[in-house]
Amino acid sequence: MESPRDVGGETMEHGERPERAEPLTDAEREIIQNTWVHVYENCEDVGVSVLIRFFVNFPSAKQYFSQFQDMDDPEEMERSVQLRHHARQVMGAINKVVENLHDPEKMSSVLALVGKAHAVKHKVEPMYFKILCGVMLEVFSEDFPEFFTAEVQMVWTKLMGAVYWHVTGAYTEVGWVQLSSSAV
Numbered sequence: 001m002e003s004p005r006d007v008g009g010e011t012m013e014h015g016e017r018p019e020r021a022e023p024l025t026d027a028e029r030e031i032i033q034n035t036w037v038h039v040y041e042n043c044e045d046v047g048v049s050v051l052i053r054f055f056v057n058f059p060s061a062k063q064y065f066s067q068f069q070d071m072d073d074p075e076e077m078e079r080s081v082q083l084r085h086h087a088r089q090v091m092g093a094i095n096k097v098v099e100n101l102h103d104p105e106k107m108s109s110v111l112a113l114v115g116k117a118h119a120v121k122h123k124v125e126p127m128y129f130k131i132l133c134g135v136m137l138e139v140f141s142e143d144f145p146e147f148f149t150a151e152v153q154m155v156w157t158k159l160m161g162a163v164y165w166h167v168t169g170a171y172t173e174v175g176w177v178q179l180s181s182s183a184v
């Protein structure tokens, strides 16, 4: 099991929520949009790789998925319809965020919806979002080393910090109280 990459912001368990997500500059937005194009062209493959890495390294995250909670074999996971479906959903939501970087309200409403659904419907421990954001960055950087230079990775870390900030904001709004440190 690996320790999660830090995508910025303190965990909710520590109760130290930054007042706002660090805003992106115009140049940073452009960097994200230019690099995302390459990732999104391979949306499904990259999304599936991200989720397999996530579930292999953090097996407790499988508990929320009825169809593969008992699966350990990455090849079997790759064939799971539910995993592939969630990979598309995750990548689709990130695409919406990237498309709306210039519109903070839209970006925040997209992520608030994601946060609310995961808190209320799926009851996912929010710490897993931080972990998954870190895994996304790791896989994007490994799969597209020519685009994800150190500078680009830093900008993406900032975006992932914003994603986590908005998602956890929605958890707070719906009164999430199930705080535990069992995620890692």
Ligand code: HEM
Pocket: 061, 062, 064, 065, 082, 085, 086, 089, 090, 091, 093, 094, 114, 117, 118, 121, 122, 124, 128, 129, 132, 133, 163
């Ligand atoms: C940036 C991270 C994530 C994004 C953008 C995302 C996006 C989505 C979307 C758009 C849906 C469908 C909407 C809905 O059900 O209302 C969904 C469903 C779901 N998500 Fe996520 N998700 C993320 C992270 C996670 C994590 C970390 C977990 C658990 C460890 C998780 C577990 C689930 C489950 C269990 C479902 C329902 C799946 C099903 O019905 O087959 N998600 N996700």
